[in-house]
Amino acid sequence: MKNERVGEVVEYITSYIQQHNDDISINDGSNFVKEGLLDSFAILSLIMTLESEFNVKFKPIELANEELQTIKGLAQAVCNKWSS
Amino acid sequence: MSPIYSRFQQMVLLSPDKVALHIDEQHYTYAQLLDMVDNIAARILTHCNGIRPRVALITLDQIDNVCVSLALAKLGGCCIPMNAHMLPEQLQQACEAVDATMVIGKKAFIKKTLGQTQLTYLFTDTVDEQMNNIDMLSDLRVQEWMKADDYLITLSSGSTGKPKPIMISQDVKLARAEQTWSLYQLTANDIVLCASPFFHSLGQRLTFVPLLLGAEMVHLSRFTPAAWLAAVKLQKVSFIIAVSSHLYALKNSLLSNAQALNSLRTIVTSSAPIDAAFKAQVFQAIGCDFHEIYGATEIAVATNLAPKDASEKYQTVGAPCEQVNVLVLDEDLKAAEVGEIGQIAVKSPLRFNGYYKNESLSQAALKDEYFLTGDIGKVDHEGFLTYVGRQKDIIISGGINIYPKxxxxxxxxxxxxxxxxxxxxxxxxxxxxxxxxxxxxxxxxIEPELRKLSNKTLAPFQRPLKFFFPEFLPLTSTGKVSKLMLREEYCELNDGWTDMLRVMLYGEQTDE
Structure with a gap:
């Protein structure tokens, strides 16, 4: 169940990033921080939107993990929180 | 004759082969830039249908900003840099508010963002097959256009409401650059770093200041502390003006990288109260001066806190610059007593030329030639100004003016x-x-729905970070919502809301 919903969250994040960058090609492994896909405000807005939409909460220290700056990694982290 | 273009031409004649601009791995000499400026000027003149070009400049590329703004100076046109991160609807509204006649930027981006409009599009990544061979400088239209006093329009907010278009003439723009050269004794040997976008008045200032002086400009397309440090080290940057969020992000790095930063001669900060002890530490380690300034797009720099006064007057933003008068006014707009808090008013020869098409707002912003800043402050008996806060209902986040309404x-x-x-x-x-x-x-x-609405209709810098749902809003004695009380109440709750951003962008560790 948890993994089934990873795809849903991946799609949600991808759609959010594409809303800010129409023409770029991104994949699940894209790092939206390092690749400059989102500006500072859009990054903050993404995290807050995920927290509110999927009813999860991130601690800042968790986001130091670069894996969580990729679409797949962040989606997985959201799903992991449901079961923890 | 264009004051800005003529000055730039003089710099090209003095040192054509000198590098004028570094953008990431790209380098442009003064002569190369002039060729590009002249080319884009000819294209604008060809496509403007004989009407004075009022150009919405919507691009993320600094080379476009430099070339188009100088080309428009040459033609006596109007340059309106816009935040390319605004939503399509916001960009269209901004174009309407300033009566733009032409949009310049990259083809794919402009077509995708604005779609079909009545405006003339000119793309910086396409080539015109035919260009009219016109002697621009003797063109009578250009001579007529040169009389206009809205060379540059800065939009005070990338907002969905009414942006305040701040007009600045070429003469004033050049005089503002001269003020900066004089204030910090800049010369053609200086290397100036610009880490601010061109739609922001600081980004414009850090473009014209080096290029009209024959100095070198280093442009950072995207700020990160690592990129900033690398650029300063590689290009031996000597002069910077830093916004508060950049300086905060750099604070730890400045001391730990002191050896690599010894080319820095002057750091200017604005609205970033960095304590005097830290400034002294940086001075000891790097040997560079710190200046704190106060100003606004409408008046340029009004006061400067020079290093010689920093230890004694560290709580102030300095004393008025040459030819600038600063007053603090009481509620009746009469001069307040020394030490009394009131609205800061500034009289300056570098004042803006009014808000575009809004004479009543332009008049209301002035009192006996003093610009009413809407900021609150006090002046001491030696004329040093202390900035207290803002009177206007405005939020400044990441250096961007944002209107709550x-x-x-x-x-x-x-x-x-x-x-x-x-x-x-x-x-x-x-x-x-x-x-x-x-x-x-x-x-x-309903927070998820409000966030969806925000994400859809507001630019990222306008989206609320937090939503709260109390039973009622606090009111003033006259029955209006008290934003002062709200600020006091909710400020206490901010226990590091942006720590996640600090961690992600700068790799800084937090306590939790």
Missing amino acids: DIETALLKHELLNEVAVVGIDDSLLGEVIIAVCITDNNNN
Whole structure:
């Protein structure tokens, strides 16, 4: 169940990033921080939107993990929180 | 004759082969830049249909900003740099507000963002097959256009409401650059770093200051502390003006990289109260001066806190610059007593030329030639100004002016929201962050829906970081929502809301 919903969250994040960058090609492994896909405000807005939409909460220290700056990694982290 | 273009031409004649501009791995000499400027000027003149070009400049590429702005100076046109991160609807509204006749930028981006409009599009990544061979300088139209006093229009907010278009003439723009050269004794040997976008007045200032002086400009397309440090080290940058959020992010790195930064001669900070002890530490380690300034796009730099005064007057933003008068006015707009808090008013020869097409607002902003800043402050017996806060309902987050009313209007489109007050909360990283305090009769959680609405209708810098749902909003004695009380109440709750950004962007560790 948890993994089934990873795809849903991946799609949600991808759609959010594409809303800010129409023409770029991104994949699940894209790092939206390092690749400059989102500006500072859009990054903050993404995290807050995920927290509110999927009813999860991130601690800042968790986001130091670069894996969580990729679409797949962040989606997985959201799903992991449901079961923890 | 264009004051800006002529000055630039003089610099090209003095040192044609000198590098004028570094953008990432690209380098442009003064002569190369002049060729590009002349080319784009000819294209603009060819496509403008004989009408004075009023150009919405919508691009993320600094080379386009430099070339188009100088080309428009040559033609006596009007340059309106816009924030390319605004939403399509916001960009269209901004174009209408300034009567833009032409849009310049990259083809794919402009077509995708604006679609079909009545405006003439000119793309910087395409080539014109035919260009009219016109002697621009003797062209009678150009001579006529040169008389206009709105060479540059800075939009005070990338908002959904009415942006305040601040007009600045070529003469004033050049005089502002001269003020900076004189204030910090800059010469053609200086290397100036610009890490601010061109739609922001600081980004414009850090473009014209080096290029009209024959100095070198280093442009950072995207700020990160690592990129900033690498650029300063590689290009031996000597002069910077830093916004508060950049300086905060750099604070730790400045001391630990002191050896690599010894080319820095002057750091100017604005609205970033860095304590005197830290400034002294940086001076000891790097040997560079710190200046604190106070100003606004409408008046340029009004006061400067020079290093010689920093230890004694560290709580102030300095004394008035040459030919600038600063007054503090009471509620009746009469001069306040020394030490009394009131509105800061500034008389300066570098004053703007008014708000575009808004004579009443332009008049209301002045009192006996003094510009009413809307900021609150006090002056001591030696004339040093202390900045206290803002009178206007405005939020400054990450250096961008944001109008709460625009955000409130957007959120109130949600049918279950009865009332909302948007305020700025103090934040150590961004200066302020936006919160929305919402009143709704609905017991369900509507935050996800409000976030969706924000993401759809507001630019990222306008979106509230937090939403709160109390039972009522605090009111003043006259029955208005008290934003002062809201700020006080919610400021206490900010226990590091932007720490996640600090961690992600800068790799800084937090306590939790």
